[in-house]
Amino acid sequence: MSRTPRRPFRRRAGTLLAAGAVLAAAGCGGGVGSAPAPGAAAPVTGDDLADLPTALTEQELSWSACGEAEETQGGDAGTPPPVEESPWECADLTVPLDWDAPEGETLDIALIRSRATGPEAERIGSLIFNFGGPGGSGVVTLPAFGPEYATLHERYDLVSFDPRGVGASSGVVCLDDAELDEWFAAPITPADPGDDGEVAAYTDRLASFANACEERQGDLLPHLTTTDTARDVNLLRHVLGDGRLYYFGVSYGTELGAVTAHLYPERMGRVVLDAVVDPTMTRAESALGQARGFHLALGNFLEDCAGEDDCPLGGDPAEGERVLADLLEGLREEPLPTADPQRPLTQSLAWSGLAQALYSQDFWPFLTEGLDDALDEEEPDGTILRILGDAMNGRSSDGSYSTLQSSFVAINCADSSERYTVEDVRARLPEFREASPVFGEGMAWGMLSCTGWPVEGEAELPTVNAEGAAPMLLIGTTGDPATPYEGTAAMREALGEGVAVELTRQGEGHGAYTGGSRCVSRAVDRYLLDGELPEDGLVCSD
Numbered sequence: 001m002s003r004t005p006r007r008p009f010r011r012r013a014g015t016l017l018a019a020g021a022v023l024a025a026a027g028c029g030g031g032v033g034s035a036p037a038p039g040a041a042a043p044v045t046g047d048d049l050a051d052l053p054t055a056l057t058e059q060e061l062s063w064s065a066c067g068e069a070e071e072t073q074g075g076d077a078g079t080p081p082p083v084e085e086s087p088w089e090c091a092d093l094t095v096p097l098d099w100d101a102p103e104g105e106t107l108d109i110a111l112i113r114s115r116a117t118g119p120e121a122e123r124i125g126s127l128i129f130n131f132g133g134p135g136g137s138g139v140v141t142l143p144a145f146g147p148e149y150a151t152l153h154e155r156y157d158l159v160s161f162d163p164r165g166v167g168a169s170s171g172v173v174c175l176d177d178a179e180l181d182e183w184f185a186a187p188i189t190p191a192d193p194g195d196d197g198e199v200a201a202y203t204d205r206l207a208s209f210a211n212a213c214e215e216r217q218g219d220l221l222p223h224l225t226t227t228d229t230a231r232d233v234n235l236l237r238h239v240l241g242d243g244r245l246y247y248f249g250v251s252y253g254t255e256l257g258a259v260t261a262h263l264y265p266e267r268m269g270r271v272v273l274d275a276v277v278d279p280t281m282t283r284a285e286s287a288l289g290q291a292r293g294f295h296l297a298l299g300n301f302l303e304d305c306a307g308e309d310d311c312p313l314g315g316d317p318a319e320g321e322r323v324l325a326d327l328l329e330g331l332r333e334e335p336l337p338t339a340d341p342q343r344p345l346t347q348s349l350a351w352s353g354l355a356q357a358l359y360s361q362d363f364w365p366f367l368t369e370g371l372d373d374a375l376d377e378e379e380p381d382g383t384i385l386r387i388l389g390d391a392m393n394g395r396s397s398d399g400s401y402s403t404l405q406s407s408f409v410a411i412n413c414a415d416s417s418e419r420y421t422v423e424d425v426r427a428r429l430p431e432f433r434e435a436s437p438v439f440g441e442g443m444a445w446g447m448l449s450c451t452g453w454p455v456e457g458e459a460e461l462p463t464v465n466a467e468g469a470a471p472m473l474l475i476g477t478t479g480d481p482a483t484p485y486e487g488t489a490a491m492r493e494a495l496g497e498g499v500a501v502e503l504t505r506q507g508e509g510h511g512a513y514t515g516g517s518r519c520v521s522r523a524v525d526r527y528l529l530d531g532e533l534p535e536d537g538l539v540c541s542d
Contacts, residue, residue: 132251244269278487345382353388
């Protein structure tokens with residue numbers, strides 16, 4: 001689990017339904033510096049677009065009203081409502097399947113946009129969003145957050161997409177819905193890491209998933225790298241008519257943005273990277289960093305809960321962590337009943353639900369209620385924790401799965417050339433357990449997710465040096481569990497001297513802009529709308 005995917009949560013009629021992402025609250029600031037003025041559409045020269053057939057570079061997008069979300073995107077989303085009276089439109093962008101053979105087969109990339117709401121004369125261009133994962137559907141996620149971008153919407157067309165291998169863009173499907181129910185309910189670690197039989201059963205299960213992906217998606221899997229998606233983004237920029245790329249990346253979307261900047265530094269316009277991935281860490285280091293990040297977020301939740309009179313974990317955070325660990329361990333042998341008799345709360349579903357809830361402080365009340373139900377001595381109920389786990393796993397309320405998690409594995413394994421062994425995991429288990437008694441072991445065994453994958457990964461680390469690119473804005477949150485705060489400074493250094501300005505949000509959650517901080521939103525809006533970068537090192541705490 002080197003880059004944890006998540007989806008936006010929604011509440012309907014007071015009921016907790018689908019899925020992940022999100023942000024909390026932060027703080028304050030001022031600004032200096034500038035970014036390039038909007039650029040007119042540029043001719044196709046100077047990058048790999050010049051090697052494409054004109055059928056791709058001169059394609060016209062056929063925008064039309066969006067229908068309901070497909071199951072592969074997250075079927076609960078429905079049809080997106082208009083934002084500020086500007087309806088959502090959908091289209092497909094045609095891209096090469098293999099960028100090294102651009103005259104060959106093609107893929108259709110699903111797009112969504114809402115036209116700028118302000119005067120045409122003040123329109124800057126298209127602001128392209130990627131919300132991370134890898135594996136999240138931008139076609140579903142952007143409308144869910146649409147109102148949060150109202151200020152930017154005045155001067156930008158809001159645009160997002162399902163990246164190759166995701167959702168409606170030839171989304172990776174390895175197992176059917178029933179098989180995925182069984183897959184996600186199964187143990188997330190061997191019961192006894194020292195037992196060769198237990199470990200063999202665990203690794204055999206991983207191998208069966210990899211084999212199913214090869215059987216069903218073998219021709220697609222080699223072409224799902226972040227580099228390929230970055231090339232798709234540059235083609236999308238061109239087809240939309242923008243000479244420079246205006247981009248907003250969250251979580252894994254920051255890695256995609258940085259790789260795009262490396263490939264096309266001269267095409268970069270105003271770029272915001274929020275919840276920044278550390279591009280200098282190996283997958284093992286990233287997994288360990290996430291174990292520490294989720295442990296930090298869990299500690300903050302336990303501290304907050306302990307201050308409430310009705311905290312189901314009691315008034316001592318340390319004791320609360322022990323109660324939680326005991327609950328998870330007990331679920332391995334005795335799952336809890338839920339509202340669906342066929343789908344009890346297993347250890348792995350509870351573990352995923354706990355992680356999901358720590359993405360945002362907004363989810364803490366759901367987690368508290370779910371734990372209260374699960375720890376009820378007379379009538380324990382795992383329904384809420386299971387729903388949180390379903391959200392993490394991309395399961396809709398109708399029982400269908402999006403491609404979220406399958407795409408996540410396929411893209412990670414196409415990117416990374418690292419292939420760990422059981423002995424690698426066993427050797428590092430002590431430090432993972434020390435990093436987090438709750439999350440460490442699961443994240444350590446997750447290092448094996450690409451072992452035996454049918455495609456060799458592209459490289460050990462992504463290449464993100466983007467010297468010569470216009471300055472971009474990086475935002476890190478101090479309590480971020482999934483992309484720990486320290487990664488922001490690492491990304492800044494890796495991008496190259498003078499390429500990035502860093503902003504810190506003091507607070508909880510994964511991502512900052514939609515978290516309620518006026519300081520963050522002012523800084524980002526001023527940069528994207530007026531080209532004024534905030535002072536480097538600005539700290540937001542409101």
